[in-house]
Amino acid sequence: MKDKITSFQVAQRAGVSQSAVSRVFTPGASVSKKTEAKVRAAATELGYRPNVLARAMVSGKSRIIGLVVAYLDNHFYPEALEKLSNALQARGYHVLVFMASQTAGNIDDVMAEILDYQVDGIVMASAAMSSDIASRCQQAGVPVVLFNRSQDIDGITSVTSDNIAGGRKAAEFLLAGGHERIAYVAGWEGASTQRDREAGFRAGLAGAGVVLFARAVGDYRTAEAQAAARALFDVAPAMRPDAVFVANDHMAFAVMDVIRFELGLRIPEDVSVVGYDDVPPAAWAAYNLTTVRQRANLMVEETVDALMAHIETPDTAAPRRVAIDGPLVVRGSARMPGARVQFDKDGT
Known part of the structure; x- marks a missing residue:
């Protein structure tokens, strides 16, 4: 069996110090381009690979971010998580993905496992956490950022779209279209996104003296939404x-x-439909869905900035509650407003 190549051997071949080799393979460390080129050429020639885990044990930093995901059915999450992973990798961090169910107990078990990996930070997407596990993370010095969820837990940063404002925009648009019997299909009742979108929607209706005509729960799942x-x-x-x-x-x-192919109703002639997220299929001709856009790029940027602040300056970084406004994107699934209210095609 071939002996493992060490950083000392790479340093000898490159004609530099062993600490210079270490700096070359440490993200963010200062090293000249000339030295880096010599070290990388020597490493390639010898077949050297740095031991990331050993370096983490010495430095106390794993440069690993735990990413907890509980809901990938929605097209919004694969796209947003790809952007999030790329943004963290650009900062020199690796992403370790953990899948969890929506139940609090399961998520707490997953969170306990993540802490065993000595991660530098945690991003929770489409998932909630208990105050107990939040306290454990804080005691361990591991910052947590909630992505597309919010919770009233001290010391936890959250980044969402402005779901209340988005729900209100949906209500105002449907009212402007002259609708009188307006219904709502709710998501999972335990999600802050569901709570806030419905609250904003009901507030928008109430502002015009209208009450919700009917309500059903879709639980953020296809079969339940069909029912x-x-x-x-x-x-x-x-x-x-x-x-x-x-x-x-x-x-x-x-x-x-269901409306079109099971019940034979027309959209928007018989029924207007408005959604939330503006995922790519919403623009397909098959759906042409009017919807409130979640600005994934800005949400990812805010999430990464907040997490880096908590990791790099833990003593001064304050918890944030970020809610990013998004436009109503008007397409063809809902009756257009009359002359009283005009919406641009780009949703502004």
């Missing part, structure tokens, strides 16, 4: 909503398919 659509629309015409706001696009697609 919700049947419950709302497979009824006598007088009891049928003439518009529906759906808590995310993933469910809106399921609702639209």
Whole structure:
């Protein structure tokens, strides 16, 4: 068996110190381009690979970020998580992904496992955490940022879209279109996104003196959203909503398919549909969905900036509550407003 090449051998071959070799393979360390070129050429020639785990044990920094994901059905998350992983890697960090269910107990078990990996920070996407596990992370000195979720836990940073404002925009748009029987398909009741989007939507209706006509729960899942659509629309015409706001696009697609292909209703002539997220399929001709956009690029930027601040300056970095406003993107799935209110095609 071939002996493992050491950094000392690389230093000898490159004609530099062993500490120079260490700096070359330490993200963010200062080293001249000339020295780096010599070290990397020697490392390639000898077949040397740095021992990241050993370096982490010495430095106390793993340069690993734990990423907890509980919900990938929605197109928004794979796209956003790709951007998040790329942004963290550009800062010299590796991403370790953990899958969890929506149940609090399961997520707490996963979080305990993540801490065993000595991660430098944690990003939780589409997942909630208990105050107990938040305290454990804080005691361990591991910062946590919630992505697309918010919780009232001291010391925890969250980055979301402005879900209340988004829900209100959906209500105002449907009201401007002259709708009178407006329904809502809710997401998972334990999610802050669901809570805030519905609160904003109801507030928008209430501002015009209108109450919600009907409500069903889709739980952020396809089958449940289909069942919700049947419950709302497979009824006598007088009891049928003439518009529906759906808590995310993933469910809106399921609702639209039931409305059109099972019940034979027309969109938007018989029923207007508005979603939330603006995932790529929303722009497809098959759906042409009017929806509130989540600005994933800005959300990722805020998440990474906040996490780096907590890692690099833990004594001065304050918890943040970031809510990013997003436009209503008007397409063809909902009746256009009359002359009283005009919305541009780009959603502004």
